[in-house]
C-alpha cells in the first residue's frame with residue numbers, strides 16, 4: 163500500500179486499540195511471510211501417519227495454508243487475535259447422574275459464529291481508520307491459515323508441549339483468529355517464554371496422544387475421536403475416552419500456566435448458551451434428529467451430528483458403568499443409526515448386568531447390520 167503520509171507505527175497502536183474494543187484482548191502483528199518450518203512439521207507429521215483420520219488435512223492444504231500470500235498476493239501483515247473462552251462452570255447437581263464432560267471451548271455458542279461477527283465489525287471499523295486501497299481477509303480455524311503459528315510469530319503466546327498456544331494472563335483457553343492485510347504494520351517480536359522443564363501434560367494425556375513435546379497424534383486424540391471421527395471409535399481406545407462426550411481438556415486442565423488464567427470469556431461462551439460443562443447423559447440418548455438440531459443449533463456440538471454425539475454418550479456410559487443407564491441403552495439398541503446401536507451394545511457389554519445382557523440377546527435376534535452384530539457378539543462374549 164502506497165501512502166507516504168501514513169505513520170504505520172501510530173496506525174498500529176490504533177489498530178490494536180480497535181481490536182481490543184471489538185473484544186479481542188490479545189492482539190499482535192506478524193509479517194505475512196510464509197511459514198516454512200510449520201509447513202515442514204505438518205508435512206512430516208502427515209507422512210508419519212499422525213493425521214490419517216482427517217482426509218481434508220492434506221499435504222496440498224498444508225502448503226497452501228503456510229503461505230498467507232496464497233490468500234492475498236500483496237499481503238504484508240497478519241493481525242493475530244485471541245479471545246478467551248474460559249468461563250466459570252456452575253457446580254452441577256451430581257445427584258442427577260450420570261453426567262458427561264464437554265471440552266470448555268464447546269460449552270456455549272459456536273465460536274466460529276461469534277468470532278466471525280467480531281471480525282466483521284472490527285474490519286468495518288478498520289476500513290474507517292485506514293488509507294484507501296486497504297485489503298483485508300479474515301480467518302479463524304476453518305480458513306486455510308496456520309492459526310497457532312501466526313499467533314506465535316505475532317507474540318501472542320508460545321507453543322506448549324501439548325501443542326496449544328499458551329498466553330500470559332489467559333493461558334491456553336483462547337481461540338485464535340487473524341486478519342490478513344496489505345497494510346505494512348511493524349511486526350511484534352515473538353515471546354521468549356517456553357515451558358522450560360515442565361512436562362506435566364504429556365503423561366496426563368489419557369490416550370497417549372502427545373507422542374513428543376509439541377507433537378499430537380491426531381488419530382489418538384480424544385478431541386478427534388469425539389468430534390471429527392465419523393465412524394466407530396476404535397475399540398481399544400473407547401475405555402480411554404472416559405466420560406468425555408465432546409472434545410477433551412485434560413492436557414490443558416493439568417497445565418500450571420492455566421491455573422493462573424483469568425476467566426475472561428464473553429457471555430456468548432458461558433455454559434448457559436449451549437450444552438454446558440457436565441450435561442446429563444440419559445436425556446441426550448433420547449434426542450430425535452429434530453430435537454438435536456433445535457437444542458444445539460449455533461453451538462459447536464452440531465459438528466458431531468446427532469449420531470456422533472450419541473455414539474460418544476454411549477461410550478461415556480459404558481465407561482461410567484452405571485446400571486441406571488441400562489434401560490436407555492437398551493432403547494438405543496433400536497436407534498435408526500447403526501453407529502449408535504453398535505456403541506450402545508458395547509456400553510451394555512461393559513455394564514454387564516443381567517438386564518443389559520437380556521437387551522443384547524433381544525436385539526441380536528433382529529439385528530441386520532454386520533458391524534452391529536459383531537459388536538453385540540463381542541459384548542455378549
Ligand code: B12
Pocket residue numbers: 199200203204207219265266267302303304305306307308309310311321322323324325326327328334335336337338339375376377378380383385386390408409410411413
Ligand atoms: C487439525 C486441528 C486439530 C486436530 C489436531 C490437533 C493438533 N495438535 O494438530 C484435533 C482434532 C486433534 C484438534 C484438537 C484440539 N484443538 Co484444534 N485445530 C486444528 C486446526 C484446524 C489445525 C492445526 C494444525 O495445523 N495442526 C498441525 C500441527 C503440525 O500443528 P501444531 O500441533 O500446532 O504443531 C506445531 C508445534 O508442534 C510446533 N512445534 C514444532 N516442534 C516443536 C517442539 C516443541 C518442543 C514444541 C513445544 C512445539 C513444537 O510447531 C508445529 C507447527 O506449527 C487448528 C486451526 C487452524 N486453522 O490452525 C485448530 C486449533 C489448533 N485447535 C484449537 C483447539 C481449541 C483445540 C482443542 C483444545 C479442542 C478441545 N478441547 O478438544 C484440542 C487440543 C488438542 C491438542 N492438544 O492439540 C485451537 C487452539 C488454540 C490454542 N490456544 O492453541 C485452534 C488454533 C483453533 C482456533 N482457531 O482457535 N485440533
Ligand code: SF4
Pocket residue numbers: 324366367368369370371372378382383384385410411412413414
Ligand atoms: S486433548 Fe486430551 S486426548 Fe488430546 S492430546 Fe490433550 S489430553 Fe490428549
Ligand code: SF4
Pocket residue numbers: 322323324325328357360361362363364416417418419
Ligand atoms: S503442562 Fe507444562 S509442558 Fe505442558 S503445556 Fe503446560 S507448561 Fe507446557
